[in-house]
Amino acid sequence: MLNAIVKPAQPSMYRYDEFDSQFVHQRVDQFAGQVARRLSGELTEDQFKPLRLMNGLYLQLHAYMLRIAVPYGTLSSRQMRRLAHIARTYDKDFGHFTTRTNLQFNWIKLVDVPNILRELAEVEMHCIQTSGNCVRNITTDQFAGATDEEIEDPRPLAEILRQWSSLHPEFVFLARKFKIAVGACEKDRAAMLYHDMAVQIVKNEEGRVGYKVMAGGGMGRTPYIAHVMSEFVEREDILAYLEAVLRVYNQDSRRDNIHKQRIKILVNTIGPEEMRRRVAREFEELKRMGTLQLPQDELDRITAYFAAPKFETGLSDAIPDAGPDFANWVQTNVHKHKAPGYAIATITLKTPGQVPGDATADQMDTIADLMDQFSLGEVRVSHEQNLVLPHVRKQDLPAIYAKLKELDFASPNAGLITDIIACPGLDYCDLANARSIPIAQQLAKRFEDLERQHEIGELKIKISGCINACGHHHAGHIGILGVDKKGVEFYQLVLGGSGAEDASIGEIMGPGFGEHEIGDAVERVVDVYLKARRPGERFLDTYRRIGMAPFKDAAYEKEAA
Amino acid sequence: MLTANRLRDGDVLYRKGDGWVLTLAEGDIYPDQASADAALAAATAEVPRNEFVAPYLFEVRDVNGKIVPVKEREIIRAAGPTVHPHTGKQAGQFHA
Numbered sequence: 147m148l149n150a151i152v153k154p155a156q157p158s159m160y161r162y163d164e165f166d167s168q169f170v171h172q173r174v175d176q177f178a179g180q181v182a183r184r185l186s187g188e189l190t191e192d193q194f195k196p197l198r199l200m201n202g203l204y205l206q207l208h209a210y211m212l213r214i215a216v217p218y219g220t221l222s223s224r225q226m227r228r229l230a231h232i233a234r235t236y237d238k239d240f241g242h243f244t245t246r247t248n249l250q251f252n253w254i255k256l257v258d259v260p261n262i263l264r265e266l267a268e269v270e271m272h273c274i275q276t277s278g279n280c281v282r283n284i285t286t287d288q289f290a291g292a293t294d295e296e297i298e299d300p301r302p303l304a305e306i307l308r309q310w311s312s313l314h315p316e317f318v319f320l321a322r323k324f325k326i327a328v329g330a331c332e333k334d335r336a337a338m339l340y341h342d343m344a345v346q347i348v349k350n351e352e353g354r355v356g357y358k359v360m361a362g363g364g365m366g367r368t369p370y371i372a373h374v375m376s377e378f379v380e381r382e383d384i385l386a387y388l389e390a391v392l393r394v395y396n397q398d399s400r401r402d403n404i405h406k407q408r409i410k411i412l413v414n415t416i417g418p419e420e421m422r423r424r425v426a427r428e429f430e431e432l433k434r435m436g437t438l439q440l441p442q443d444e445l446d447r448i449t450a451y452f453a454a455p456k457f458e459t460g461l462s463d464a465i466p467d468a469g470p471d472f473a474n475w476v477q478t479n480v481h482k483h484k485a486p487g488y489a490i491a492t493i494t495l496k497t498p499g500q501v502p503g504d505a506t507a508d509q510m511d512t513i514a515d516l517m518d519q520f521s522l523g524e525v526r527v528s529h530e531q532n533l534v535l536p537h538v539r540k541q542d543l544p545a546i547y548a549k550l551k552e553l554d555f556a557s558p559n560a561g562l563i564t565d566i567i568a569c570p571g572l573d574y575c576d577l578a579n580a581r582s583i584p585i586a587q588q589l590a591k592r593f594e595d596l597e598r599q600h601e602i603g604e605l606k607i608k609i610s611g612c613i614n615a616c617g618h619h620h621a622g623h624i625g626i627l628g629v630d631k632k633g634v635e636f637y638q639l640v641l642g643g644s645g646a647e648d649a650s651i652g653e654i655m656g657p658g659f660g661e662h663e664i665g666d667a668v669e670r671v672v673d674v675y676l677k678a679r680r681p682g683e684r685f686l687d688t689y690r691r692i693g694m695a696p697f698k699d700a701a702y703e704k705e706a707a
Numbered sequence: 708m709l710t711a712n713r714l715r716d717g718d719v720l721y722r723k724g725d726g727w728v729l730t731l732a733e734g735d736i737y738p739d740q741a742s743a744d745a746a747l748a749a750a751t752a753e754v755p756r757n758e759f760v761a762p763y764l765f766e767v768r769d770v771n772g773k774i775v776p777v778k779e780r781e782i783i784r785a786a787g788p789t790v791h792p793h794t795g796k797q798a799g800q801f802h803a
Contacts, residue, residue, distance in 0.1 A: 185715060187757040205760065207784050208795055209717035238794050253794065255716035501790050572780060573788035580779070583790045633778035 157517075157524035158291065159220045160305045160451045162270045169313070170267045173274060177201045178260035185257070200280070202273025203259060206576050210254040213276040214266060218286040218304040218328070219247035219527040223514040226525060228269040230510035236262055241510070243495060243503040245567055245618055246325070247285050247527040248276055252574050274312060279320045281311035281392075286328045287335045288528035291452060292536040294484035296330035297347045297355060302449040303384070304328045306440070307345075310385055317392055321399040321407040324392065325364075337529055337645035339363050339372045340621055342409045343391055350378045357384050361391050362413030362421065365615035369651045370410040373418035375425055381445070383429075386438040390428035394421065455522045461487025461539055468544035474596060475547055475558040489540050491521075493533040493550060494565055497557040498590035501583050502568045503531035509553050520546050529618075529645075530567055532560065563605040563672070564590040567618050571611030571628060572635070578611035580628025580635035585609055585664060592665050593672075602672060605685045608643075621645030623686045624668060625652045637664040639671065641697055642689045650690075655698050670700040708734050708776075709746045710784070711762040719784050719796070720759055722746055727759065730796060731785040736767060736774060 162170070177197070184194040198204075202213040214229070221229075229249055233241045236258045237251040244250055254262070266272055275283050284304045291299040307326060311317060317324070327338045330347040338344035339360065346358040357379045363372030379387045395409045398416075413421045432438050463486050465476055481490040493513070495503050505513070513533065517525050520542045521535035528534055538546060550556035559565045566589060569575065571582030586609055593599060608622030612629075619625030625640030636658030643652030659667045672685070674697050679688045689697065708731070709722035720727040721734030728734055737743035743764050750762040766777040776782050787795015 185757065187755065191714075191754075191760045205712055205717055207780070208719060208787060238791075240791075252788075257715050572783060573790050578780075581783075581789060583788075587790065630779075633780075635779055 202276035339649035569617035579630035
């Protein structure tokens with residue numbers, strides 16, 4: 147715990163009204179009854195499985211896994227402390243932040259789940275929309291409400307979409323899961339174009355704020371970049387337009403082959419033009435009915451929850467000098483804030499050797515203290531499995547850094563080669579073919595030298611343990627896909643992907659490398675980049691300029707020798 | 708060998724005789740397909756008792772006198788996550 151006495155701050159985030167609270171508590175009671183019926187044998191596993199999945203509960207290799215929703219990645223310090231408590235009481239003292247900005251516990255007992263859900267409901271949390279064929283937890287830019295790059299805070303719209311989709315009777319049993327991201331600036335920090343549907347807040351030529359809607363993106367075994375459905379949807383029409391997209395998907399998607407049931411398959415089978423035509427037809431019908439207009443007063447009511455905090459004025463806009471290690475951390479992990487004297491600080495859960503995205507109960511508690519003392523009680527979870535303190539005074543950065551050092555979370559590597567995304571992989575996941583985490587650890591240790599990391603510059607490695615791509619390997623500048631060859635793990639390299647505003651799908655290099663070969667192969671690929679790059683080029687830029695061949699030749703060179 | 712997960716907590720189980728044990732080393736090894744299929748059929752018939760879920764067979768081999776699963780997946784299920792050696796059966800963590 148920090149020495150200073152800190153009153154929990156009230157962050158700018160949505161707070162449950164009576165309806166939300168009642169709804170979540172009713173769901174807890176309902177699921178508690180279902181668990182009891184399963185344990186008594188009244189429900190078979192086949193009957194119970196869809197019910198537990200609707201409540202974020204999976205059966206994995208070693209135990210049950212509970213996935214807790216963190217809507218649009220925003221957590222209060224009170225919620226963070228409750229997660230720490232659950233880790234300590236019901237799990238093995240740690241949790242895992244995911245690429246969907248959720249938190250997973252890997253050692254949960256079925257008999258404990260009702261109590262855990264009750265404890266979550268007390269702090270306005272739940273596991274709804276974290277699994278099953280529904281609209282999943284909605285994600286956004288982790289800098290939302292803090293960056294000066296955005297048109298407006300995207301979280302009010304994300305919250306409205308959460309409410310719209312949570313209980314929507316038409317969308318409870320979709321053909322497959324449906325992932326939505328919301329953004330509000332040109333810079334894409336939420337991998338928006340890899341989503342089933344993405345909404346970008348934009349201004350039209352007249353300066354009016356509205357929404358650009360994209361659909362049909364996705365990862366998995368058939369990756370696609372989303373297509374634009376509409377360049378500009380008026381504010382009051384957004385729910386009707388998104389409902390039109392979902393309705394076309396729900397009506398027209400295949401349901402006979404699990405691998406072909408995502409909206410990306412529909413859009414790319416009928417073509418984006420035909421999809422736009424069908425959506426436009428549904429949209430006109432919904433508009434004609436006039437039942438789905440988003441009232442301005444409702445938008446205002448939700449937006450008020452996210453009102454910008456009262457930032458102090460008159461603060462120095464300079465970052466204090468606190469030594470070279472601190473300066474390195476500032477260089478990579480501190481970003482510009484919209485308020486003078488403030489900054490956004492990224493806590494990478496990626497100190498080389500750590501499990502990407504893992505945090506212990508004690509670490510969570512200390513981060514909650516940091517949130518209260520330095521960031522107005524708020525933290526964000528990013529899809530890159532990091533945490534972000536969105537509103538910190540620049541003068542407090544040295545103190546924050548010192549505390550993060552104690553936590554072993556002060557690695558100055560945000561956006562660098564050791565800031566690796568990795569899914570849980572075969573260490574936990576029932577679907578995985580190969581382990582992801584040990585490969586991430588191995589690579590992070592190999593490239594640990596900070597000077598070398600800076601020499602390499604921005605390079606995003608993303609690792610998945612199977613084709614489902616929870617580790618976003620298609621979107622990695624260097625992606626790694628774990629495969630199973632007769633019970634042995636192999637790793638394919640995928641180059642040239644991007645999950646940012648310049649989104650692209652990585653290209654598979656060729657046959658996989660063994661667990662002990664993949665590190666050398668990545669090193670040879672990085673060496674090609676360092677030799678071939680032109681001034682100012684990132685790895686991705688060089689790859690796009692020179693193509694796969696030189697990287698492939700180098701990667702397999704030593705293997706062939 | 709035959710394995711399943713326990714219903715109430717998800718812990719990994721191995722078939723031994725007509726019951727289950729918590730460690731691979733204690734489980735029965737079926738020398739041929741017929742005996743393995745018979746064990747699976749017996750376990751499947753017990754599924755309605757709601758004590759375990761999803762029984763299935765997996766292959767093992769003898770490595771210097773030690774029985775080891777052929778597939779990495781079963782090696783990890785038998786021991787625990789390779790990245791957290793303080794958790795799972797490798798750390799002596801068995802539920803009663």
